Amino acid sequence: MYAREVLWDLMWPGQIPPSPVTAVTVPGNRLTLEGHDLHIVESGHADSDDSAVLHVPDLGRVVAGDAICSGVHMYLAESADGDFGPWRQAVDTLAALKPRRIVARHQNRNLDDNAARLIAETRRYLDDAAAALAAHDTPADFFDAMLKRYPEHLGPTVLWVSARALYLAREGGGPVPNLIAARRL
Template sequence: MSTNTNTNVDIGYDVFVADPLAMSGPALPNGQPRVFQPIAVTLIHGRQDAVLADPPLTRQQAEKVGDWVEASGKRLTHIVATHGHGDHWFTAGMLAERFGAQVVTTAGAIAQMHNNVYAREVLWDVIWPGQIPPSPVTAVTVPGNRLTLEGHDVNIVEVGHADSDDSAVLHVPDLDLVVAGDVIYNGVHMYLAESADGNLGPWRKAIDTVAALQPRRIVASHQNKNLDDNAERLIAETRRYLDDAEAALATHDTPAEFFQAMLKRNPEHLGPTVLWVSSRALYLAREGGDPVQNLVAAWRQ
């Protein structure tokens, strides 16, 4: 699915939202099957050239995104990953080869990419066996974390920890646009599992960094495709979700109770599987143990 959101003749953006993928594993506590979140891929384009943000997870998704890019008639010059989670870059190499584009991100995100490659055999390929293409880390940094698209700046802004360490967003000043990766969400349950110490302060600071850019539009890389890109609403709702999570953590003793409380507070949100993974990880952290093993267990059980 794609939406056309051109704003003037010189520069614009379009969004492709890949539908949620089925996942292996037992049903959720509310009886629903495990399904991943929608993944939004953004094409920022000028008259001739384009930059793609956050390529998707699986080979099949990437083929559809590639056909969408090809149909745009634009020359793809760069592919940007906002952070190191595999659902935002595992198909970058596949798309880069198809279009002759360069994969770029921040130095911190490159380190996180390597961590996610190491995790493939125990996590990603267990959940989606045979669906993810080879994913060598080919990304490079760019001077000043800045790309230029036909004279328009596309800035890679580092924001620190959000749903992952070493997160960034793309800022396109001439569009009043931020492509927010997983810093800002839009009608979808947020991935809290890597904030398992319960400290959501760094994520709040990341949101403040986005707000300081004063965008009018935000593309969240996990979103309900039926909602708009209004920046003020997205920022407020993302902050509120963190407040809800903090309140629920303070008042509930089990992951199941936390899960149900967050469903009740956010009944319209998509992606309850990620909420359950977050619930498991947050409460496993209270028991101690190795954080990486806790994270894998939260995803697989």
Template sequence: MSTDTAISYDVFVADPLPINASGLLPNGESRRYQPIAVTLVHGRQDAVLVDPPLTTEQAVAVGDWVEASGKRLTHIVATHGHGDHWFTAGMLAERFGALVTASAATIDQMHNNVSAREGLWDQMWPGQIPPSPVTAVTVPDNRIALEGHDLNIVDIGHADSDDCSVLHVPDLDLVVAGDVVYNGVHVYLGEAADGGLDAWRKAIDVVAALGPRRIVASHQNKNLDDSAERIIAETRQYLDDAEAIAAAHETPVEFFHAMLQRHPELLGATVLWVSARAVYLARKGGDPWQNLLAAWL
């Protein structure tokens, strides 16, 4: 995307992956993951990659894309702990000699997701995810200098998981927002119990206060633009709709169909079904981790 400054950004969107899980969705669709967006913020020579993808095959495609840009990759940033935003960071860092970085809180969550690999991620994509040791380090003041321009890692707390952050690029009026906001796809609500939606709304407020004109959501419909105003408003509305519909229905199937009816334009019905199952399992109590496994698998 062209700008009239010395830096700009481009986005690579990996298409939805089939999930190794039994059964169809309640609407008859097969299970597929959401699109995954990877952002390259670049100057005349150097570049920073945000939220590397999940599988080895995706990482090869992203690496070829970075190489074709002709830029020297200096840093790889993970916005939060979910593995689909960093499991291939080490593979790409080795290819380009880049430093993997994240906020201290996000690094803690990355360790948690490594411990969850065998029971969750490797079950859904067996043999497709490369080795993923946590090699991320913090940078001073959570700030990366890209050819004289500041790229700021901003902690925002709970969004679709704990200890999320965003990358703010003031000179582009840009926020690379990870999973704090979604753009044209169903929002993952599997970890939104116990006040999570209210915390998420506060996180969105933090992003809005940064004053971006453009937002890159890590899960997006690649045919939509990056309008910050629209994306923020639509994510807020989705959270409000989900809360109201969950209060009005007794079963996950009812919730699933009501949300499909409310938002027929959105991609990613699998994540909607996982969210529905997780929300209603949380109502019954039990171990949160076991509930999450049951919702996905």
């Protein structure tokens, strides 16, 4: 909900229709598609709370949603803890499934889907973001440090939104509500 207000509605005002979602629980968090068992695995917090991944064990594949990114800046705005511990736990949950391939929701299409690479890249990005947060006093300095570290990553707007939210969170309150309030000032 918040990401829409601070990012998408600003970028495309009035162009995105309301999108109410009615979710239905899948019995046992499992279903079958074309002879393959699909397991819905709750991974916890990634870029937002209550994330899940889809595991296809016989194919060694995980559809990772936003838990894993490939060659793009990660949306860190809802990770106010600053060390990204819950996101790291989500990555550990996914890694424990021992996938060979990962379908990342946000990805540079020129990169492969090798699970070991993607898991390592996601962990490294979180490590670097935590270090940059500790080393820099302003969102601009954090942003510049991450751009320097990841010059080929796609999505600098997402990085900027994340930087603003993380630094506003240092002033108290939730990072995303702070962004919304700052936008209205």
